[in-house]
Amino acid sequence: MMRGRVAYAGAIHEAYPHDAGRVRLADGRVREEHEVVWLAPFEPGTIFALGLNYAEHAKELQFNKQEEPLVFLKGPGSVIGHRGYTRRPADVTFMHYECELAVVIGRQAQNVKREDAMQYVAGYTIANDYAIRDYLENYYRPNLRVKNRDGGTVLGPWFVDGADIADVNALDLRTLVNGELRQHGNTRDLVTGIAELIEYLSGFMTLAPGDVILTGTPEGVVNVNAGDEVICEIDGLGRLVNTIASDADFGRATPTE
Structure with a gap:
């Protein structure tokens, strides 16, 4: 449903x-x-975001795979819903979308083995997790200004029960900017899969119902500007629409970062 x-x-x-x-x-x-x-189609708990979890995207950004997943946390203030507006600060030169499969945890998970991990998934939604590369210190430590911005993580429009997705490991992802296809990938190409991510995270911390894992984005990220309409689509989950807005639109003619 x-x-x-x-x-x-x-x-x-x-x-x-x-x-x-x-x-x-x-x-x-x-x-x-x-x-x-x-x-957001549910009340998010802790948000875990995966960096460079598609091999071609990592290659696109000249990143070498590490032994452990590159994971960072996001606060609830970063989340907005379908048809929301995301601010693009006037002083940046490279801000891009990231279409991602979002995995929603359904029950408490601690020390879960990967073969049992999918039993802890309640369902899925679409995420568009914007990044501002101007503010990036390095790919190994994404800083707060890059990935934890107010309104920079769009979730929705729908929460879909896990049982309604036949094969979560074979879902197409697409991003369109102003109607033009700019990004295309498939969850079969995840470097670290969903079950492995749940095993990894629950091995050192307890996951709770409502926690969200953003599983990473494929290659094909490009700069977006104020006024651009960005649509992220994932098979079986719908289409998530979002618009980029300027500082002036948000009443910030002079950005304070």
């Missing part, structure tokens, strides 16, 4: 796909997508 969360008429509602461009609220009302405010 696909389900999301939206704000409408002063309340938060569970929402479901209806037909092209419209959603059905849990109370039966049908509304146009643009009439509601989209939230």
